[in-house]
Amino acid sequence: MNFRSLSKILLAVLLIFATNTSFAKTIKWSMQGDSLTLDPHAQNEGPTTQVSRQVYEALVTRGLDMSIGPQLATKWKAVDPNTWYFFLREDVKFSNGQQMTSEDVVFSILRAKQPTSDFKEYISTISSVKAIDDYTVQIKTSKPNPILLNQLSNIFVMSKQWSNENFATAPQNWDAGQETFSAVNAMGTGPFKITLREPNTKTVFKKNKKWWGDVEHNITEIQLLPIKNAATRVAALLSGEIDIVTDAPVQDLNRISSSAGHKVESTPQMRTIFLGMDQAADQLRSGNTGDNPFKKKQVRQALYQAIDIEAIKKKVMRGLSEPAGIITFPGVTGYTKALDKRLPYDIDAAKQLLADAGYPDGFEVELRCPNDRYVNDEAICTAVVGMLGKIGVKVNLFAQTKSKHFKELKDDQGDFYMLGWGVPTLDSHYVFHYLYESGASWNKVNFSNADVDAAIRVMEGEVDLEKRNAAIAKAWEIVKDDISYLPLHHQVISWASKSNVDVPIRPNNEPLFRFSRVN
Amino acid sequence: MDNNKSNLLNRIRNSDVYFSFKKSPTAIISSIILAIIFFCSFFVELVVPYNPFDPSSLSLMEAFTPPSWTEDGLPKFILGTDGQGRDMLSTILYGSRISLIVGFSAIIFSLILGVGLGLTAGYFGGKYEMFVMRLTDVQLTVPSILMALLVDGIARGIISREMHDEMAIYVLIFAIGISEWPQFARVSRAATLVEKNKDYVSASTIIGVSNLVVMFKHILPNIMRPILVIGTIGLALAILAEATLSFLGVGVPPTTPSLGTLIRLGNDFLFSGEWWITFFPAIFLVLLAFSINLLGDWMRDTLNPKLN
Numbered sequence: 120m121n122f123r124s125l126s127k128i129l130l131a132v133l134l135i136f137a138t139n140t141s142f143a144k145t146i147k148w149s150m151q152g153d154s155l156t157l158d159p160h161a162q163n164e165g166p167t168t169q170v171s172r173q174v175y176e177a178l179v180t181r182g183l184d185m186s187i188g189p190q191l192a193t194k195w196k197a198v199d200p201n202t203w204y205f206f207l208r209e210d211v212k213f214s215n216g217q218q219m220t221s222e223d224v225v226f227s228i229l230r231a232k233q234p235t236s237d238f239k240e241y242i243s244t245i246s247s248v249k250a251i252d253d254y255t256v257q258i259k260t261s262k263p264n265p266i267l268l269n270q271l272s273n274i275f276v277m278s279k280q281w282s283n284e285n286f287a288t289a290p291q292n293w294d295a296g297q298e299t300f301s302a303v304n305a306m307g308t309g310p311f312k313i314t315l316r317e318p319n320t321k322t323v324f325k326k327n328k329k330w331w332g333d334v335e336h337n338i339t340e341i342q343l344l345p346i347k348n349a350a351t352r353v354a355a356l357l358s359g360e361i362d363i364v365t366d367a368p369v370q371d372l373n374r375i376s377s378s379a380g381h382k383v384e385s386t387p388q389m390r391t392i393f394l395g396m397d398q399a400a401d402q403l404r405s406g407n408t409g410d411n412p413f414k415k416k417q418v419r420q421a422l423y424q425a426i427d428i429e430a431i432k433k434k435v436m437r438g439l440s441e442p443a444g445i446i447t448f449p450g451v452t453g454y455t456k457a458l459d460k461r462l463p464y465d466i467d468a469a470k471q472l473l474a475d476a477g478y479p480d481g482f483e484v485e486l487r488c489p490n491d492r493y494v495n496d497e498a499i500c501t502a503v504v505g506m507l508g509k510i511g512v513k514v515n516l517f518a519q520t521k522s523k524h525f526k527e528l529k530d531d532q533g534d535f536y537m538l539g540w541g542v543p544t545l546d547s548h549y550v551f552h553y554l555y556e557s558g559a560s561w562n563k564v565n566f567s568n569a570d571v572d573a574a575i576r577v578m579e580g581e582v583d584l585e586k587r588n589a590a591i592a593k594a595w596e597i598v599k600d601d602i603s604y605l606p607l608h609h610q611v612i613s614w615a616s617k618s619n620v621d622v623p624i625r626p627n628n629e630p631l632f633r634f635s636r637v638n
Numbered sequence: 639m640d641n642n643k644s645n646l647l648n649r650i651r652n653s654d655v656y657f658s659f660k661k662s663p664t665a666i667i668s669s670i671i672l673a674i675i676f677f678c679s680f681f682v683e684l685v686v687p688y689n690p691f692d693p694s695s696l697s698l699m700e701a702f703t704p705p706s707w708t709e710d711g712l713p714k715f716i717l718g719t720d721g722q723g724r725d726m727l728s729t730i731l732y733g734s735r736i737s738l739i740v741g742f743s744a745i746i747f748s749l750i751l752g753v754g755l756g757l758t759a760g761y762f763g764g765k766y767e768m769f770v771m772r773l774t775d776v777q778l779t780v781p782s783i784l785m786a787l788l789v790d791g792i793a794r795g796i797i798s799r800e801m802h803d804e805m806a807i808y809v810l811i812f813a814i815g816i817s818e819w820p821q822f823a824r825v826s827r828a829a830t831l832v833e834k835n836k837d838y839v840s841a842s843t844i845i846g847v848s849n850l851v852v853m854f855k856h857i858l859p860n861i862m863r864p865i866l867v868i869g870t871i872g873l874a875l876a877i878l879a880e881a882t883l884s885f886l887g888v889g890v891p892p893t894t895p896s897l898g899t900l901i902r903l904g905n906d907f908l909f910s911g912e913w914w915i916t917f918f919p920a921i922f923l924v925l926l927a928f929s930i931n932l933l934g935d936w937m938r939d940t941l942n943p944k945l946n
Binding site: 348349350352353357366370373374427430434435467498501503504505506507508509515516519585 | 692693694696697698699701704721722723794893905906907908909910911912
């Protein structure tokens with residue numbers, strides 16, 4: 120071997136090393152649970168959307184400051200209260216190189232309206248979608264919809280051709296446990312694409328080189344590695360195995376921020392945690408009284424007043440929560456401080472209420488909880504079990520992983536359950552439409568009130584803001600007085616990361632890796 | 639009656655076992671520790687003032703109280719409280735009762751199974767012996783914790799969820815018991831092979847005593863010594879196996895925690911400085927298993943004169 124070829128080899132090796140170290144920027148991201156499915160319309164759930172958001176894009180989107188701005192549509196106009204035109208970007212390609220046109224947008228919105236979609240209620244007011252030309256879409260609503268843009272920001276656009284080729288024209292039927300190609304593969308227009316998907320183990324995102332936007336991030340790869348156990352997750356972060364944890368355990372924040380190479384950021388999250396009580400069943404599935412005590416408002420109020428929310432805040436949440444009186448939080452249209460005030464914690468009053476309702480010795484019921492979804496979810500439930508025990512209600516705790524918890528909840532298996540609700544549209548309508556409207560998909564307490572239903576119709580169709588706000592206020596009064604849910608607290612989230620990893624924290628707990636940097 | 643009692647006492651006092659026990663400080667200390675642990679665990683209601691599983695006695699505001707000798711400690715919680723305000727000392731003692739019950743039951747289950755199969759295999763011989771012994775060989779290739787996990791997983795699949803919490807403790811006993819029987823079978827078969835050629839066995843057979851009586855009345859008492867020795871060590875192993883399974887989250891449910899469950903629950907608070915929640919159950923488990931092991935070692939030395 121002569122000197123020349125040797126030097127060539129050495130140079131080549133050097134080049135490989137140089138490119139590897141200076142250009143390969145990987146972020147290893149961890150949280151307690153994984154995305155439930157990659158199908159962008161199959162599940163309307165936090166972590167699922169967080170993953171989809173990196174890969175899929177919508178007509179409009181919320182920026183870092185949570186305000187609505189253009190994404191796939193550059194501009195839009197409403198020619199009359201029921202007819203909207205969206206003008207699309209012409210330089211958008213899917214990550215397989217195929218051009219995105221209005222056909223894909225029409226296909227995606229119609230797909231999200233199919234029966235198996237979890238977003239069908241989200242955009243229930245959309246009556247028709249039509250492609251005017253290659254880059255113009257016309258959307259008609261059944262009535263004037265003041266929050267259409269908010270709603271569209273969560274309807275991700277898929278490739279029509281890819282969906283046709285891979286038998287994914289309908290959303291995965293998640294509730295029935297269906298497995299589809301689109302549940303483990305993704306084809307979007309976003310800044311990243313998914314190259315490996317092992318559910319609950321590892322998901323690898325690579326930079327999408329065909330992305331249309333200005334690249335502000337310097338990331339070449341993201342690895343999502345869910346770690347269920349809190350201590351293990353923190354240990355992985357501290358040892359450098361993980362770069363960012365988007366649900367840092369509250370008890371470990373001091374330990375993490377005292378580490379030289381790590382930082383912690385906290386922000387009030389747009390999510391309220393609460394307990395639901397099924398008021399429709401004639402007999403509790405897990406009860407011992409042969410009837411349904413939750414049908415009586417006194418019982419619901421007794422449970423409410425038996426919960427010492429300040430103790431939960433201090434001991435379980437370590438101060439990182441805000442006790443809640445309603446299932447919505449500051450920043451949402453319709454929220455007021457007065458509404459958010461809780462009934463006082465009063466054991467004696469609670470006992471009296473139970474006795475008045477005809478249950479002086481309490482009753483038995485099962486409380487269903489997720490154990491990998493909300494901050495300290497299982498610990499909150501355990502604390503509630505103890506508190507309700509003091510007024511004689513014997514609660515059996517059943518905690519399980521979120522995918523089973525949600526599935527069984529949707530199958531109407533829960534008497535008494537924990538749920539958290541975020542409001543991505545930042546409008547009270549979202550809460551009423553899903554949690555309070557008669558027969559709504561997440562209304563598992565089976566609350567039904569004609570006045571509230573009427574107010575929801577007003578929220579959907581009323582463009583006069585004053586009248587609309589009055590309807591929202593009235594609906595909140597009714598549901599707050601009825602105590603159909605037991606609100607617990609608004610969550611505060613904390614992200615912990617290495618000091619050199621810069622992922623801006625957002626109140627909806629959604630990281631936007633397109634604005635992230637590794638230094 | 640009194641005569642009988644003093645006779646028995648005298649017999650114990652004059653036996654070689656008692657003599658060696660008196661001479662061995664490790665045996666004395668470990669049996670004192672074990673006696674205390676057993677007493678406290680089985681009469682826990684008398685020993686500690688709190689029932690940590692009665693929700694009406696708990697106060698969440700008292701959660702995370704450190705041990706009483708530290709700065710923020712409260713005198714009424716000697717070892718501090720856990721994240722739900724339960725007194726650690728009471729929780730540990732209630733937990734160790736469950737650990738001990740599971741350990742004892744599992745070891746008795748595998749003793750009956752293992753000795754029964756080993757004894758009959760050694761006595762009858764032939765194809766039956768070969769079948770039983772190859773079965774032990776096969777099972778010894780599977781690590782016992784894996785075997786226990788397997789049994790637990792299958793049981794979970796069969797038993798409905800409502801039943802599972804109630805059945806969990808029985809499943810655990812069965813899982814640990816079934817994973818430890820081969821060594822009992824091997825030891826008792828080997829001992830039986832030695833015994834069955836002795837004259838007293840031949841004599842019994844000649845006068846027409848039935849096989850069952852020969853095995854369980856004549857041979858069994860003579861092979862008890864080695865079985866007791868491995869039984870004691872097996873007990874420590876069974877308690878540890880229970881702790882391991884509960885730590886992995888497949889053992890007893892958190893509502894009635896055993897020592898392993900307590901260690902798992904406390905594990906979440908290790909980084910945040912609340913060390914006592916996992917430390918005390920862990921130390922307690924070490925103490926328990928260590929004492930049983932020491933006692934087992936002493937028994938092996940005493941009951942197995944061949945080793946001396």
